[in-house]
Amino acid sequence: MSSTGAGLPVADDMLVAEAPRSLSRDAWDELKRRPIFWLAAALVVLMVLMAAFPGLFSAVDARTAPCSLADSLRPPGPGHPFGFDKQGCDIYSRVIYGARSSVLVGVFSTLITGIVALVIGMLAGYFGGWVDAVLARGIDIVLGIPPLLGAIVVAKALSGQDLGIWPVVLALGLLGWPTAARVIRSSVIAARHQEYVSAARVLGAGHLRIMLRHILPNAMAPLVVVLTILLGQFIAYEATLSFLGVGPRNVISWGVDIAEAQRWIREASYPLLFPAGFLTATVLAFIMLGDVVRDAFDPRLK
Protein backbone atom coordinates (compact mmCIF):
# COMPACT_ATOMS: atom_id res chain seq x y z
CA MET A 1 0.00 0.00 0.00
CA SER A 2 2.70 2.41 0.97
CA SER A 3 4.63 2.21 -2.30
CA THR A 4 1.66 3.21 -4.46
CA GLY A 5 -0.52 4.76 -1.77
CA ALA A 6 1.16 8.17 -1.84
CA GLY A 7 -0.97 9.28 -4.77
CA LEU A 8 -4.26 8.08 -3.31
CA PRO A 9 -6.45 10.33 -1.21
CA VAL A 10 -7.03 9.08 2.31
CA ALA A 11 -10.69 8.41 1.63
CA ASP A 12 -9.80 5.55 -0.73
CA ASP A 13 -8.15 3.70 2.15
CA MET A 14 -11.49 3.24 3.78
CA LEU A 15 -12.91 1.34 0.83
CA VAL A 16 -10.18 -1.29 0.81
CA ALA A 17 -11.19 -4.05 3.20
CA GLU A 18 -7.70 -5.19 4.17
CA ALA A 19 -6.34 -1.68 4.60
CA PRO A 20 -5.08 -0.69 8.07
CA ARG A 21 -7.63 1.16 10.16
CA SER A 22 -7.58 4.82 9.26
CA LEU A 23 -8.19 7.74 11.60
CA SER A 24 -11.55 8.46 9.95
CA ARG A 25 -12.60 4.84 10.48
CA ASP A 26 -11.64 5.03 14.14
CA ALA A 27 -13.48 8.32 14.50
CA TRP A 28 -16.63 6.91 12.89
CA ASP A 29 -16.60 3.88 15.21
CA GLU A 30 -16.26 6.28 18.13
CA LEU A 31 -19.06 8.53 16.86
CA LYS A 32 -21.50 5.65 16.36
CA ARG A 33 -21.43 4.95 20.08
CA ARG A 34 -22.17 8.53 21.19
CA PRO A 35 -25.92 9.21 21.69
CA ILE A 36 -25.24 12.95 21.54
CA PHE A 37 -23.98 12.51 17.96
CA TRP A 38 -27.23 10.86 16.88
CA LEU A 39 -29.29 13.48 18.69
CA ALA A 40 -27.42 16.36 17.06
CA ALA A 41 -27.45 14.71 13.63
CA ALA A 42 -31.21 14.03 13.87
CA LEU A 43 -31.87 17.65 14.81
CA VAL A 44 -29.75 18.92 11.91
CA VAL A 45 -31.57 16.64 9.43
CA LEU A 46 -34.93 17.76 10.82
CA MET A 47 -34.05 21.46 10.47
CA VAL A 48 -32.76 20.97 6.93
CA LEU A 49 -35.99 19.14 6.01
CA MET A 50 -38.03 21.96 7.55
CA ALA A 51 -36.09 24.51 5.54
CA ALA A 52 -36.39 22.58 2.28
CA PHE A 53 -39.97 21.28 2.55
CA PRO A 54 -41.89 23.35 5.11
CA GLY A 55 -45.14 22.08 3.56
CA LEU A 56 -44.42 18.60 4.99
CA PHE A 57 -44.69 19.93 8.52
CA SER A 58 -47.38 22.56 8.33
CA ALA A 59 -50.65 22.56 6.39
CA VAL A 60 -50.78 26.34 6.80
CA ASP A 61 -48.44 28.27 4.48
CA ALA A 62 -47.16 31.08 6.71
CA ARG A 63 -46.14 33.17 3.69
CA THR A 64 -49.66 33.40 2.27
CA ALA A 65 -52.01 32.45 5.12
CA PRO A 66 -54.18 35.37 6.24
CA CYS A 67 -53.68 36.49 9.84
CA SER A 68 -56.73 37.74 11.64
CA LEU A 69 -56.56 40.18 14.53
CA ALA A 70 -59.50 38.30 16.04
CA ASP A 71 -56.97 35.54 16.82
CA SER A 72 -54.48 37.96 18.39
CA LEU A 73 -52.49 36.23 21.18
CA ARG A 74 -54.94 33.29 21.28
CA PRO A 75 -53.27 30.59 23.40
CA PRO A 76 -52.33 27.18 21.99
CA GLY A 77 -55.30 25.00 21.11
CA PRO A 78 -56.35 22.10 18.83
CA GLY A 79 -54.98 22.51 15.30
CA HIS A 80 -52.78 25.38 16.42
CA PRO A 81 -50.33 23.78 18.88
CA PHE A 82 -48.27 26.94 19.47
CA GLY A 83 -51.14 29.47 19.51
CA PHE A 84 -51.20 32.84 17.75
CA ASP A 85 -48.99 35.93 17.88
CA LYS A 86 -50.01 39.56 18.34
CA GLN A 87 -50.92 39.94 14.67
CA GLY A 88 -53.07 36.82 14.86
CA CYS A 89 -50.72 34.64 12.79
CA ASP A 90 -50.35 30.92 13.52
CA ILE A 91 -47.05 30.61 15.44
CA TYR A 92 -46.49 26.94 14.53
CA SER A 93 -46.46 27.62 10.80
CA ARG A 94 -44.30 30.73 11.23
CA VAL A 95 -41.76 28.73 13.24
CA ILE A 96 -41.67 26.02 10.54
CA TYR A 97 -41.33 28.52 7.69
CA GLY A 98 -38.75 30.53 9.68
CA ALA A 99 -36.22 27.68 9.41
CA ARG A 100 -35.49 28.42 5.77
CA SER A 101 -33.80 31.81 6.09
CA SER A 102 -31.75 30.59 9.07
CA VAL A 103 -30.52 27.46 7.31
CA LEU A 104 -29.86 29.26 4.00
CA VAL A 105 -27.86 32.04 5.67
CA GLY A 106 -25.94 29.43 7.68
CA VAL A 107 -25.12 27.25 4.69
CA PHE A 108 -24.13 30.02 2.26
CA SER A 109 -22.06 31.97 4.80
CA THR A 110 -20.27 28.76 5.76
CA LEU A 111 -19.62 27.99 2.10
CA ILE A 112 -17.98 31.40 1.55
CA THR A 113 -16.07 31.14 4.80
CA GLY A 114 -14.89 27.63 3.93
CA ILE A 115 -13.58 28.65 0.51
CA VAL A 116 -11.82 31.82 1.71
CA ALA A 117 -10.36 30.05 4.75
CA LEU A 118 -9.19 27.09 2.66
CA VAL A 119 -7.40 29.24 0.08
CA ILE A 120 -5.77 31.58 2.60
CA GLY A 121 -4.93 28.93 5.19
CA MET A 122 -3.52 26.59 2.54
CA LEU A 123 -1.32 29.25 0.90
CA ALA A 124 -0.06 30.57 4.25
CA GLY A 125 0.71 27.14 5.63
CA TYR A 126 2.15 25.62 2.46
CA PHE A 127 4.44 28.41 1.29
CA GLY A 128 5.35 29.89 4.68
CA GLY A 129 7.91 32.71 4.65
CA TRP A 130 6.71 36.12 3.49
CA VAL A 131 3.46 34.75 2.03
CA ASP A 132 2.61 33.47 5.49
CA ALA A 133 3.67 36.74 7.14
CA VAL A 134 1.45 38.83 4.84
CA LEU A 135 -1.54 36.52 5.11
CA ALA A 136 -1.18 36.25 8.90
CA ARG A 137 -1.45 40.05 9.14
CA GLY A 138 -4.56 39.87 6.96
CA ILE A 139 -6.03 37.25 9.28
CA ASP A 140 -5.27 39.50 12.29
CA ILE A 141 -6.96 42.47 10.65
CA VAL A 142 -10.19 40.65 9.85
CA LEU A 143 -10.11 39.01 13.28
CA GLY A 144 -10.14 42.54 14.72
CA ILE A 145 -13.68 43.09 13.43
CA PRO A 146 -16.32 41.30 15.50
CA PRO A 147 -18.57 39.69 12.82
CA LEU A 148 -21.77 40.96 14.37
CA LEU A 149 -20.60 44.59 14.33
CA GLY A 150 -19.24 44.28 10.80
CA ALA A 151 -22.49 42.73 9.60
CA ILE A 152 -24.47 45.60 11.13
CA VAL A 153 -22.39 48.08 9.13
CA VAL A 154 -22.88 46.13 5.90
CA ALA A 155 -26.59 45.74 6.49
CA LYS A 156 -26.79 49.47 7.24
CA ALA A 157 -24.93 50.42 4.08
CA LEU A 158 -27.21 48.27 1.94
CA SER A 159 -30.41 49.24 3.72
CA GLY A 160 -33.08 50.58 1.43
CA GLN A 161 -32.33 47.92 -1.20
CA ASP A 162 -34.27 44.67 -1.07
CA LEU A 163 -31.48 42.14 -1.46
CA GLY A 164 -33.00 39.36 0.67
CA ILE A 165 -30.52 37.27 2.64
CA TRP A 166 -27.44 38.22 0.58
CA PRO A 167 -26.05 41.24 2.50
CA VAL A 168 -26.06 39.15 5.69
CA VAL A 169 -24.57 36.12 3.92
CA LEU A 170 -21.76 38.19 2.41
CA ALA A 171 -20.99 40.05 5.62
CA LEU A 172 -20.84 36.92 7.77
CA GLY A 173 -19.01 34.89 5.13
CA LEU A 174 -16.36 37.54 4.54
CA LEU A 175 -15.78 38.32 8.23
CA GLY A 176 -16.12 34.84 9.72
CA TRP A 177 -13.22 33.01 8.05
CA PRO A 178 -10.11 33.90 10.14
CA THR A 179 -10.56 31.23 12.83
CA ALA A 180 -11.09 28.56 10.17
CA ALA A 181 -8.07 29.83 8.19
CA ARG A 182 -5.86 29.47 11.28
CA VAL A 183 -7.03 25.91 11.80
CA ILE A 184 -6.22 24.99 8.20
CA ARG A 185 -2.88 26.79 8.31
CA SER A 186 -1.71 24.81 11.31
CA SER A 187 -2.83 21.45 9.94
CA VAL A 188 -1.17 22.25 6.59
CA ILE A 189 2.09 23.11 8.38
CA ALA A 190 1.88 19.80 10.24
CA ALA A 191 1.34 17.87 6.99
CA ARG A 192 3.89 19.79 4.92
CA HIS A 193 6.94 18.06 6.38
CA GLN A 194 5.55 14.52 6.22
CA GLU A 195 7.57 12.00 4.24
CA TYR A 196 4.81 11.31 1.73
CA VAL A 197 4.79 14.98 0.79
CA SER A 198 8.56 14.98 0.23
CA ALA A 199 8.12 11.76 -1.75
CA ALA A 200 5.50 13.37 -3.98
CA ARG A 201 7.79 16.36 -4.50
CA VAL A 202 10.73 14.14 -5.44
CA LEU A 203 8.49 12.33 -7.92
CA GLY A 204 7.93 15.68 -9.61
CA ALA A 205 4.46 16.67 -8.40
CA GLY A 206 3.68 20.39 -8.71
CA HIS A 207 2.62 22.66 -5.85
CA LEU A 208 -1.06 22.53 -6.80
CA ARG A 209 -1.10 18.75 -7.01
CA ILE A 210 0.67 18.37 -3.66
CA MET A 211 -1.72 20.82 -2.03
CA LEU A 212 -4.88 19.25 -3.41
CA ARG A 213 -4.07 15.54 -3.41
CA HIS A 214 -1.70 15.13 -0.48
CA ILE A 215 -2.19 17.91 2.03
CA LEU A 216 -5.86 18.82 1.65
CA PRO A 217 -7.24 15.39 2.71
CA ASN A 218 -5.33 15.69 5.98
CA ALA A 219 -6.63 19.17 6.65
CA MET A 220 -10.26 18.21 5.94
CA ALA A 221 -11.26 16.80 9.35
CA PRO A 222 -10.38 19.88 11.42
CA LEU A 223 -11.88 22.10 8.71
CA VAL A 224 -15.19 20.24 8.77
CA VAL A 225 -15.30 20.49 12.57
CA VAL A 226 -14.63 24.22 12.69
CA LEU A 227 -17.10 24.87 9.85
CA THR A 228 -19.86 22.89 11.55
CA ILE A 229 -19.48 25.01 14.69
CA LEU A 230 -19.29 28.20 12.59
CA LEU A 231 -22.52 27.21 10.79
CA GLY A 232 -24.29 27.15 14.15
CA GLN A 233 -22.79 30.51 15.04
CA PHE A 234 -23.83 32.04 11.71
CA ILE A 235 -27.41 30.95 12.34
CA ALA A 236 -27.22 32.64 15.74
CA TYR A 237 -25.81 35.80 14.12
CA GLU A 238 -28.53 35.83 11.47
CA ALA A 239 -31.21 35.64 14.16
CA THR A 240 -29.46 38.32 16.22
CA LEU A 241 -29.29 40.64 13.20
CA SER A 242 -32.98 40.04 12.47
CA PHE A 243 -33.71 40.73 16.14
CA LEU A 244 -31.83 44.03 15.86
CA GLY A 245 -33.77 44.92 12.74
CA VAL A 246 -30.94 44.64 10.20
CA GLY A 247 -31.41 41.03 9.12
CA PRO A 248 -32.66 39.65 5.80
CA ARG A 249 -35.62 41.61 4.48
CA ASN A 250 -39.10 40.33 3.72
CA VAL A 251 -38.52 36.80 4.95
CA ILE A 252 -40.07 34.95 7.85
CA SER A 253 -37.36 34.72 10.48
CA TRP A 254 -37.13 33.48 14.06
CA GLY A 255 -35.16 36.58 15.07
CA VAL A 256 -37.84 38.95 13.76
CA ASP A 257 -40.60 36.97 15.49
CA ILE A 258 -38.69 36.99 18.78
CA ALA A 259 -38.17 40.76 18.54
CA GLU A 260 -41.86 41.27 17.81
CA ALA A 261 -42.94 38.94 20.63
CA GLN A 262 -40.68 40.74 23.10
CA ARG A 263 -42.77 43.89 22.69
CA TRP A 264 -45.88 42.11 24.00
CA ILE A 265 -44.07 40.02 26.59
CA ARG A 266 -46.24 41.25 29.45
CA GLU A 267 -49.36 39.93 27.71
CA ALA A 268 -48.09 36.54 26.53
CA SER A 269 -44.76 34.73 26.64
CA TYR A 270 -45.35 31.71 24.35
CA PRO A 271 -44.98 33.73 21.08
CA LEU A 272 -41.41 34.36 22.25
CA LEU A 273 -40.60 30.95 23.73
CA PHE A 274 -41.47 28.80 20.67
CA PRO A 275 -39.24 30.51 18.05
CA ALA A 276 -36.55 30.95 20.73
CA GLY A 277 -36.67 27.21 21.45
CA PHE A 278 -36.35 26.24 17.78
CA LEU A 279 -33.50 28.68 17.23
CA THR A 280 -31.57 27.42 20.25
CA ALA A 281 -32.13 23.79 19.28
CA THR A 282 -30.76 24.44 15.78
CA VAL A 283 -27.68 26.36 16.90
CA LEU A 284 -27.04 23.82 19.64
CA ALA A 285 -27.37 20.90 17.21
CA PHE A 286 -24.58 22.24 14.98
CA ILE A 287 -22.33 23.13 17.90
CA MET A 288 -22.84 19.69 19.53
CA LEU A 289 -22.18 17.98 16.22
CA GLY A 290 -18.91 19.86 15.75
CA ASP A 291 -17.92 19.22 19.36
CA VAL A 292 -18.57 15.49 19.24
CA VAL A 293 -16.82 15.05 15.88
CA ARG A 294 -13.78 16.93 17.16
CA ASP A 295 -13.62 14.68 20.21
CA ALA A 296 -13.79 11.64 17.93
CA PHE A 297 -10.92 12.90 15.78
CA ASP A 298 -8.76 13.97 18.70
CA PRO A 299 -7.39 10.85 20.38
CA ARG A 300 -5.51 12.92 22.98
CA LEU A 301 -8.72 13.44 24.94
CA LYS A 302 -9.33 9.72 25.46
Added chain:
Amino acid sequence: MSRFILRRLLQSVLTFFGATLIVYALMFSIATDPLQALAGERPLNESQRAQLTAQYHLDEPFLVQYGYYMRGLLTGDMGRTITGRPITDVLAESWPRTIQLTLITMVIVVVVGVTGGVIAGLRRGGVFDQTSLALTLVVIGTPVFVLGTVFQTVFAVELGWFRPSYAPELGLATYILPAIVLGLLSLATAMRLTRASVAENLRADYVRTAAAKGLGRGRIVGVHVLRNSLIPVMTFLGTELGMLMSGAMVTEGIFNIPGIGGRLFQGIRLEDGPLVVTIVSLMILIYLATNLLVDLLYAVLDPRIRHE
Protein backbone atom coordinates in the same frame (compact mmCIF):
# COMPACT_ATOMS: atom_id res chain seq x y z
CA MET B 1 11.03 41.79 26.09
CA SER B 2 11.15 45.33 24.67
CA ARG B 3 11.57 43.89 21.17
CA PHE B 4 8.48 41.79 21.73
CA ILE B 5 6.49 44.81 22.94
CA LEU B 6 7.63 46.88 19.97
CA ARG B 7 6.73 44.18 17.47
CA ARG B 8 3.36 43.60 19.07
CA LEU B 9 2.61 47.35 19.14
CA LEU B 10 3.44 47.73 15.45
CA GLN B 11 1.26 44.75 14.64
CA SER B 12 -1.71 46.14 16.52
CA VAL B 13 -1.35 49.57 14.92
CA LEU B 14 -1.50 47.84 11.54
CA THR B 15 -4.48 45.75 12.63
CA PHE B 16 -6.28 48.80 13.94
CA PHE B 17 -5.91 50.79 10.73
CA GLY B 18 -6.70 47.77 8.60
CA ALA B 19 -9.83 46.88 10.54
CA THR B 20 -11.20 50.42 10.69
CA LEU B 21 -10.42 50.91 7.00
CA ILE B 22 -12.46 47.82 6.17
CA VAL B 23 -15.37 49.00 8.33
CA TYR B 24 -15.21 52.44 6.77
CA ALA B 25 -15.06 51.02 3.27
CA LEU B 26 -18.01 48.73 4.02
CA MET B 27 -20.02 51.68 5.22
CA PHE B 28 -19.27 54.16 2.48
CA SER B 29 -18.28 52.34 -0.66
CA ILE B 30 -20.72 49.50 -1.05
CA ALA B 31 -23.74 51.74 -0.68
CA THR B 32 -24.98 53.25 -3.93
CA ASP B 33 -25.99 56.38 -2.01
CA PRO B 34 -24.01 56.56 1.24
CA LEU B 35 -25.92 59.63 2.39
CA GLN B 36 -29.23 57.83 2.12
CA ALA B 37 -27.72 54.79 3.86
CA LEU B 38 -26.68 57.03 6.75
CA ALA B 39 -30.15 58.49 7.00
CA GLY B 40 -32.03 55.23 6.49
CA GLU B 41 -35.60 55.46 5.28
CA ARG B 42 -36.14 59.08 6.22
CA PRO B 43 -36.15 61.64 3.40
CA LEU B 44 -33.13 63.95 3.22
CA ASN B 45 -33.41 67.59 2.27
CA GLU B 46 -30.66 69.53 0.50
CA SER B 47 -29.19 71.15 3.63
CA GLN B 48 -29.01 67.81 5.46
CA ARG B 49 -27.28 66.31 2.42
CA ALA B 50 -24.81 69.18 2.39
CA GLN B 51 -24.19 68.84 6.12
CA LEU B 52 -23.57 65.06 5.92
CA THR B 53 -21.38 65.46 2.84
CA ALA B 54 -19.27 68.05 4.67
CA GLN B 55 -19.18 66.01 7.88
CA TYR B 56 -17.91 62.89 6.13
CA HIS B 57 -15.95 64.74 3.41
CA LEU B 58 -17.78 62.63 0.84
CA ASP B 59 -16.72 64.96 -1.97
CA GLU B 60 -13.05 64.01 -1.41
CA PRO B 61 -11.16 60.86 -2.50
CA PHE B 62 -11.80 57.75 -0.39
CA LEU B 63 -8.50 57.63 1.50
CA VAL B 64 -8.76 61.32 2.38
CA GLN B 65 -12.27 60.70 3.74
CA TYR B 66 -10.93 57.87 5.83
CA GLY B 67 -8.09 60.09 7.08
CA TYR B 68 -10.52 62.76 8.25
CA TYR B 69 -12.71 60.13 9.89
CA MET B 70 -9.77 58.60 11.80
CA ARG B 71 -8.53 62.01 12.87
CA GLY B 72 -11.97 62.81 14.23
CA LEU B 73 -12.22 59.48 16.02
CA LEU B 74 -8.78 59.78 17.64
CA THR B 75 -9.07 63.45 18.63
CA GLY B 76 -12.55 63.07 20.11
CA ASP B 77 -14.32 65.04 17.39
CA MET B 78 -16.95 62.56 16.31
CA GLY B 79 -19.51 64.64 14.52
CA ARG B 80 -23.21 64.72 15.19
CA THR B 81 -26.03 62.21 15.26
CA ILE B 82 -28.61 62.35 12.50
CA THR B 83 -30.73 64.55 14.78
CA GLY B 84 -27.86 67.01 15.27
CA ARG B 85 -26.68 66.11 18.80
CA PRO B 86 -22.87 65.93 19.25
CA ILE B 87 -21.95 62.22 19.41
CA THR B 88 -19.34 63.00 22.07
CA ASP B 89 -22.14 64.15 24.40
CA VAL B 90 -24.11 60.96 23.85
CA LEU B 91 -21.03 58.86 24.56
CA ALA B 92 -19.97 60.79 27.67
CA GLU B 93 -23.40 60.26 29.16
CA SER B 94 -23.59 56.53 28.32
CA TRP B 95 -20.07 55.31 29.15
CA PRO B 96 -20.39 55.01 32.94
CA ARG B 97 -23.41 52.70 32.63
CA THR B 98 -21.69 50.35 30.21
CA ILE B 99 -18.56 50.27 32.37
CA GLN B 100 -20.60 49.47 35.47
CA LEU B 101 -22.47 46.71 33.65
CA THR B 102 -19.26 45.23 32.20
CA LEU B 103 -17.46 45.25 35.56
CA ILE B 104 -20.33 43.51 37.37
CA THR B 105 -20.46 41.00 34.54
CA MET B 106 -16.74 40.36 34.82
CA VAL B 107 -17.02 39.76 38.59
CA ILE B 108 -19.76 37.18 38.03
CA VAL B 109 -17.78 35.49 35.24
CA VAL B 110 -14.57 35.27 37.28
CA VAL B 111 -16.15 34.19 40.56
CA VAL B 112 -18.62 31.64 39.22
CA GLY B 113 -16.82 30.57 36.04
CA VAL B 114 -13.33 30.07 37.43
CA THR B 115 -14.48 28.49 40.71
CA GLY B 116 -16.84 26.16 38.87
CA GLY B 117 -14.13 25.25 36.38
CA VAL B 118 -11.61 24.44 39.10
CA ILE B 119 -14.10 22.21 40.93
CA ALA B 120 -15.07 20.44 37.70
CA GLY B 121 -11.41 20.01 36.72
CA LEU B 122 -10.42 18.55 40.09
CA ARG B 123 -13.31 16.06 40.02
CA ARG B 124 -13.31 15.19 36.35
CA GLY B 125 -16.11 12.80 35.45
CA GLY B 126 -18.06 13.51 38.64
CA VAL B 127 -21.68 14.60 38.87
CA PHE B 128 -20.81 18.30 39.09
CA ASP B 129 -18.48 17.98 36.12
CA GLN B 130 -21.02 16.17 33.94
CA THR B 131 -23.85 18.54 34.83
CA SER B 132 -21.78 21.65 34.25
CA LEU B 133 -20.50 20.30 30.91
CA ALA B 134 -24.07 19.78 29.69
CA LEU B 135 -25.31 23.12 31.01
CA THR B 136 -22.41 25.11 29.58
CA LEU B 137 -22.97 23.47 26.19
CA VAL B 138 -26.59 24.65 26.21
CA VAL B 139 -25.46 28.16 27.14
CA ILE B 140 -22.85 28.21 24.37
CA GLY B 141 -25.56 27.20 21.89
CA THR B 142 -28.00 29.91 22.92
CA PRO B 143 -27.74 33.35 21.27
CA VAL B 144 -27.43 36.21 23.79
CA PHE B 145 -30.66 37.83 22.67
CA VAL B 146 -32.58 34.60 23.30
CA LEU B 147 -31.06 34.30 26.78
CA GLY B 148 -31.91 37.96 27.40
CA THR B 149 -35.52 37.84 26.27
CA VAL B 150 -36.18 34.46 27.93
CA PHE B 151 -34.58 35.49 31.26
CA GLN B 152 -36.47 38.77 31.14
CA THR B 153 -39.71 36.87 30.56
CA VAL B 154 -39.14 34.18 33.18
CA PHE B 155 -37.27 35.92 36.01
CA ALA B 156 -38.62 39.45 35.67
CA VAL B 157 -42.09 39.27 34.12
CA GLU B 158 -43.36 35.86 35.32
CA LEU B 159 -41.53 35.38 38.65
CA GLY B 160 -41.05 39.07 39.49
CA TRP B 161 -37.56 38.59 41.03
CA PHE B 162 -36.07 41.46 39.00
CA ARG B 163 -37.29 44.55 37.18
CA PRO B 164 -37.78 43.83 33.46
CA SER B 165 -36.04 47.05 32.46
CA TYR B 166 -33.47 49.60 33.66
CA ALA B 167 -34.41 51.25 36.96
CA PRO B 168 -31.77 53.82 37.95
CA GLU B 169 -33.30 54.25 41.44
CA LEU B 170 -32.15 50.70 42.31
CA GLY B 171 -28.48 51.65 41.92
CA LEU B 172 -26.13 48.86 40.88
CA ALA B 173 -28.77 46.18 41.64
CA THR B 174 -30.51 47.05 38.39
CA TYR B 175 -27.55 45.58 36.51
CA ILE B 176 -27.67 42.11 38.09
CA LEU B 177 -30.04 40.35 35.68
CA PRO B 178 -28.52 42.04 32.56
CA ALA B 179 -25.04 41.16 33.83
CA ILE B 180 -25.98 37.50 34.23
CA VAL B 181 -27.36 37.46 30.68
CA LEU B 182 -24.35 39.27 29.26
CA GLY B 183 -21.87 37.11 31.16
CA LEU B 184 -23.35 33.62 30.78
CA LEU B 185 -21.60 32.83 27.51
CA SER B 186 -18.20 34.01 28.78
CA LEU B 187 -18.89 32.22 32.04
CA ALA B 188 -19.58 28.95 30.26
CA THR B 189 -16.47 29.26 28.10
CA ALA B 190 -14.28 30.32 31.06
CA MET B 191 -15.55 27.35 33.03
CA ARG B 192 -14.78 24.85 30.27
CA LEU B 193 -11.37 26.39 29.71
CA THR B 194 -10.49 26.34 33.43
CA ARG B 195 -11.69 22.76 33.70
CA ALA B 196 -9.59 21.58 30.77
CA SER B 197 -6.57 23.55 31.95
CA VAL B 198 -6.73 22.26 35.54
CA ALA B 199 -7.30 18.69 34.38
CA GLU B 200 -4.30 18.90 32.05
CA ASN B 201 -1.99 20.46 34.64
CA LEU B 202 -2.95 17.82 37.23
CA ARG B 203 -1.27 15.25 34.98
CA ALA B 204 1.89 17.32 34.50
CA ASP B 205 5.29 16.09 35.61
CA TYR B 206 5.80 18.87 38.12
CA VAL B 207 2.68 17.76 39.99
CA ARG B 208 4.09 14.24 40.29
CA THR B 209 7.40 15.74 41.49
CA ALA B 210 5.58 17.88 44.05
CA ALA B 211 3.65 14.86 45.29
CA ALA B 212 6.88 12.82 45.45
CA LYS B 213 8.44 15.55 47.59
CA GLY B 214 5.62 14.91 50.02
CA LEU B 215 3.62 18.12 49.51
CA GLY B 216 -0.03 18.04 50.57
CA ARG B 217 -2.78 18.06 47.96
CA GLY B 218 -3.97 21.48 49.09
CA ARG B 219 -0.57 23.01 48.42
CA ILE B 220 -0.09 21.22 45.11
CA VAL B 221 -3.46 22.39 43.79
CA GLY B 222 -3.46 25.80 45.42
CA VAL B 223 0.06 26.87 44.53
CA HIS B 224 1.32 24.82 41.59
CA VAL B 225 -1.70 23.77 39.56
CA LEU B 226 -3.81 26.90 39.92
CA ARG B 227 -1.02 29.28 39.04
CA ASN B 228 -0.25 27.47 35.82
CA SER B 229 -3.86 26.75 34.93
CA LEU B 230 -5.06 30.30 35.23
CA ILE B 231 -2.72 31.84 32.65
CA PRO B 232 -4.78 30.79 29.60
CA VAL B 233 -7.99 31.63 31.47
CA MET B 234 -6.72 35.17 32.11
CA THR B 235 -5.91 35.62 28.45
CA PHE B 236 -9.37 34.48 27.53
CA LEU B 237 -11.01 36.80 30.05
CA GLY B 238 -9.02 39.75 28.74
CA THR B 239 -10.10 39.21 25.14
CA GLU B 240 -13.63 38.59 26.42
CA LEU B 241 -13.72 42.08 27.89
CA GLY B 242 -13.70 43.46 24.36
CA MET B 243 -16.28 40.93 23.17
CA LEU B 244 -18.59 41.87 26.06
CA MET B 245 -18.91 45.30 24.46
CA SER B 246 -20.62 43.92 21.37
CA GLY B 247 -22.71 41.62 23.57
CA ALA B 248 -23.68 44.70 25.57
CA MET B 249 -25.41 46.04 22.47
CA VAL B 250 -28.03 43.28 22.62
CA THR B 251 -28.27 43.04 26.42
CA GLU B 252 -28.54 46.79 27.01
CA GLY B 253 -31.08 46.99 24.21
CA ILE B 254 -33.30 44.30 25.72
CA PHE B 255 -33.17 45.76 29.24
CA ASN B 256 -33.40 49.36 28.03
CA ILE B 257 -30.11 50.38 29.65
CA PRO B 258 -29.00 53.70 28.09
CA GLY B 259 -25.31 52.72 27.89
CA ILE B 260 -23.11 52.62 24.79
CA GLY B 261 -24.59 49.32 23.65
CA GLY B 262 -28.12 50.53 24.26
CA ARG B 263 -27.40 53.64 22.18
CA LEU B 264 -26.09 51.48 19.35
CA PHE B 265 -29.23 49.33 19.59
CA GLN B 266 -31.42 52.44 19.39
CA GLY B 267 -29.20 53.91 16.66
CA ILE B 268 -29.84 50.84 14.51
CA ARG B 269 -33.60 50.96 15.10
CA LEU B 270 -33.78 54.73 14.49
CA GLU B 271 -31.52 54.38 11.44
CA ASP B 272 -28.97 56.83 12.83
CA GLY B 273 -26.02 56.05 10.55
CA PRO B 274 -23.37 58.43 12.00
CA LEU B 275 -24.02 57.17 15.54
CA VAL B 276 -23.85 53.51 14.44
CA VAL B 277 -20.58 53.90 12.51
CA THR B 278 -18.92 55.84 15.34
CA ILE B 279 -19.94 53.42 18.10
CA VAL B 280 -18.96 50.38 16.03
CA SER B 281 -15.51 51.91 15.33
CA LEU B 282 -15.05 52.71 19.01
CA MET B 283 -15.98 49.17 20.00
CA ILE B 284 -13.44 47.78 17.56
CA LEU B 285 -10.85 50.16 19.03
CA ILE B 286 -11.57 48.93 22.56
CA TYR B 287 -11.53 45.33 21.40
CA LEU B 288 -8.08 45.75 19.79
CA ALA B 289 -6.71 47.67 22.78
CA THR B 290 -7.77 44.97 25.26
CA ASN B 291 -6.31 42.28 22.99
CA LEU B 292 -2.99 44.12 22.90
CA LEU B 293 -2.91 44.56 26.68
CA VAL B 294 -3.72 40.90 27.22
CA ASP B 295 -0.97 39.82 24.84
CA LEU B 296 1.59 41.95 26.67
CA LEU B 297 0.37 40.65 30.02
CA TYR B 298 0.57 37.11 28.73
CA ALA B 299 4.19 37.66 27.72
CA VAL B 300 4.97 38.89 31.24
CA LEU B 301 3.30 35.86 32.81
CA ASP B 302 4.61 33.20 30.45
CA PRO B 303 8.22 33.62 29.29
CA ARG B 304 7.77 30.98 26.57
CA ILE B 305 5.63 33.41 24.54
CA ARG B 306 8.21 36.16 24.12
CA HIS B 307 11.01 33.79 23.15
CA GLU B 308 9.14 32.03 20.36
